[in-house]
Amino acid sequence: MSVDEDTANQGRLLAAVHGPQDVKRMSGTDLNILAAEIRDFLIAKVSRTGGHIGPNLGVVELTLALHRVFDSPRDRLLFDTGHQSYVHKIITGRQAGFDQLRQRGGLSGYPSQAESEHDIIENSHASTALSYADGLAKAYALRGESRSVVAVVGDGALTGGMCWEALNNIATAGNPLVIVVNDNGRSYSPTIGGLADHLSTLRLNPGYEKVLDTVKDALGSTPLVGKPMYEVLHAVKKGIKDAVAPQAMFEDLGIKYVGPVDGHDVAAVEAALRAAKHFGGPVIVHAVTRKGYGYRPAEEDEADCFHGPGAFDVKTGQLVAAPAVKWTHVFADELVAIADERPDVVGITAAMAEPTGIAKMARKYPERTYDVGIAEQHAATSAAGLALGGLHPVVAVYATFLNRAFDQVLLDVAMHKLPVTFVLDRAGITGPDGPSHYGIWDMSVFGVVPGLRIAAPRDAATLREELREAVAVDDGPTVVRFPTGAVAADLPAVRRVGPVDVLAESTRTDVLLVAVGAFGQLGMDVAARVAEQGYGVTVVDPRWVRPIPAELVEMAAEHRLVVTVEDGVRAGGVGDALAQAMRDVGVRVPLRDLGVPADWHPHGSRAQILADLGLTAQDVARDVTGWISRLDTHPVDPLPLSTPSPN
Ligand SMILES: Cc1ncc(C[n+]2csc(CCOP(=O)(O)OP(=O)(O)O)c2C)c(N)n1
C-alpha cells in the first residue's frame, strides 16, 4: 500500500484527531472505533519502518483514557522507557511523522521535547519514570502548582531497582501522583521475579477474568462503563484483594492501589484514572493489558510479542529483511560451546535473553542461566557473588545499559579482582534508538577501571577467540564489546605482535592506523586510498584495547604518524589512552584520534550517523592524507623508544 493510499485509507475518526481535545469529545462508541483505527494505523506504518509495535498495540485504550482524563501538557504524562509512546504521539498531532519513524530527521521512537510540548522524558533507559515523577510532584507541591503527574510504567520496568527507590520516596512524600502499571506480563520475554508473581496472581485469578467476561457480555457493545460495571469491578478487586492481597505490598508502602482494571477497556481505565486523579496522594492504577493486542502475529509471538521488529509483512508477520548472521548469533553459539567445556561458566541477562543471545544458553543450560529482570546493577554484583562462589559469569547486556552499573563493576567486581566477563552487544552507534541507546561510552567509562580488560573483536573469528580469552582470565573482569547488526566478514591478519594483529603493512612506515574493533575493514579501505597518494600505512587491530598493549606503543615509535579510529567517544577512548601511553615513555610521534564526539547524536541508521561523524573510509583517508602530507613540510622528530615505565 503506498503512503498516499495509506493516508487515503486512514480512519475517518483518526483523521480528525489533531490533539487531545479531539479524543476528549468522543463518545464511547467512537472511542472503540478510533482504537481500531489507531491499531490499523500503527500496523500499517510500523510494518514499513520497524519499531516497537508490540508494546504500542498494548497501550491504545490506556493512552486514549490518559488523554481523556488528564490535560497534557499542563498535566505531565511520563512514559517509562518511552518505547510505548507511539499512541501518545498519534493523539498529540504527530501522525504525519510516522512515515519516517526512527529515521534520520524523522519522528523519534521515544518521547522528544523537540517534537512536542506533550513530551518530557527522552531517556529510554528503563525504570526511571517514577523517580522523575517523584521529583516533578515535589516541585509542583513546593511551587503550589495544581497539576497532575502521571507515570506509565511497565511490569518489566518495575523489576528495576530505581522503581523501588522511587516508590519508597513517593510514599513518604505523599504528593498527588498517579502511577499506571501497564501490566502485560512481559518484558521482552515473560517478566521475572517476585513482583511479577504478585501481579500475575491478580491478572490470572479466574474470578477476575470470569467477572470481566461476564460484565463485558452483559454490556455487549455498550461502550461506556456505567456505575454497575464499576461496582462489579470494585467487587472483583475487593474479592481478589482479600484473597491474594498483593495490593498490600503497595498499600503497606503507603500508596493507594486501584485495580486491576482491563487495560483494553477505555471506559474502565478512565473510571480508574478519574478516581486516582482526585485521590489527593500517590495512587497506583493497575492496568492489565496484552502486548501486541489486536495483531495476531504479535499476540502469538512467544519470543517477545513483536517487541521491536524490523519491517514486516502485515499479512504474515514475517520480517522483510533477509536474515543475517549477527554478532549476537556468533556470541551465542560460542558461549554455548564454552559452556559445554566449562561447567563453571554461567550466563546472566537483564530481561533480554533473546536480544543478547543468552537465550541459546538458557535453552541448553537453564540451571546455569539467570534472568535478573531489568536490573543491570544487580546483575553485576550478583555476578560478583557468583564469581566469589567459584564460577565464571558471563553478563550479556547492551553496552549502553551497563553505564548504570559502573560502581558495581568498579568496586564489587574489579576491586575484588573477580573473573566476570561482560559482553556488550550493540556497542557503538546503533542508530534507530537514538542517543540514549548509543553504546559509545564503555571504552572510556570502563577504560579507567583498574585491572579490567577490554576486547573489541573485528569479526566473527576474533569474537570467538577474544571471548575465549576473556573467560580464561581469572584475576579480574573482562569486557568484550561489539556493534549491532550483521557480523563483519572475517578479516585475517598478516601477523600478530603480542595481542596486536597486523592487518596490512607497507615498505613505508608513514602511518600507523589503529582500527578498533569492527572498524578493521574501514582501516583496510583507508590504507588503500592513502597508498594511492604514495604513503605507506600499517593497519593494526589491537584486539585488546585495555590495557593499551605495549606492542602498540612500540609500533607507534616506528612510524611518522599515528591515527586511531574507534566506534566510541574520543574523550578517554582508545586514542586518548594510546596517546597517554606514548607520552609516558617519551614517544613523541604525532597522534590523531578519530571517534565519536561526546554528545547527544540524533537517531538514524548506523551508517548515516557514522557518515555524519566523518567515520567513513573516504573521510578518514582524506584526514590521514592531509595530516601525513603536512608532516612532509613540518617534520616532527620521534624520540627513540625507552623501556616503558612500570606504572
Ligand atoms: C536499563 C535498561 N535495560 C534494558 C532495556 C531494554 N528494554 C527496553 S524495553 C524492555 C522491556 C520493558 O518491559 P515493560 O516495562 O514491561 O514494557 P513493555 O515492553 O512490556 O510494554 C527492555 C528490557 C532498557 N530500555 N533499559
Ligand SMILES: CC(=O)[C@@H](O)[C@H](O)COP(=O)(O)O
Ligand atoms: C526499547 C529498548 O531499549 C529496546 O527495545 C531496544 O529498542 C532494542 O534495540 P535493538 O532493536 O537493537 O534490539
Ligand SMILES: [Mg+2]
Ligand atoms: Mg511489560
